[in-house]
Amino acid sequence: MTKRFKVVFDRERCKGCELCRSFCPKQIIAMDTQVNAKGYCPAMITDQDACIGCQSCATVCPDCAIEIYQLEEGEQA
Ligand code: SF4
Numbered sequence: 537m538t539k540r541f542k543v544v545f546d547r548e549r550c551k552g553c554e555l556c557r558s559f560c561p562k563q564i565i566a567m568d569t570q571v572n573a574k575g576y577c578p579a580m581i582t583d584q585d586a587c588i589g590c591q592s593c594a595t596v597c598p599d600c601a602i603e604i605y606q607l608e609e610g611e612q613a
């Protein structure tokens with residue numbers, strides 16, 4: 537069975553530094569066009585199903601704004 541993951545961004549914690557986007561090997565992180573309360577364009581996932589759960593994004597985030605969960609079989613992202 538292929539493992540599936542869900543990536544959750546805390547958009548209010550994000551300061552839009554784009555580090556996570558740079559480090560994602562699957563290039564599935566983009567910056568939102570809508571700003572958060574601090575005025576930053578926060579990171580978001582563009583293709584949840586393509587995530588391999590490598591945790592690179594969460595590891596490099598200086599603001600601990602990313603959490604990654606492994607989904608159970610049949611669970612929706
Ligand atoms: S866990 Fe890895 S593949 Fe998934 S979004 Fe983060 S950096 Fe990309």
Ligand code: SF4
Binds near residue numbers: 550556596602
């Ligand atoms: S690394 Fe963290 S603070 Fe920087 S853009 Fe990504 S989620 Fe936002």
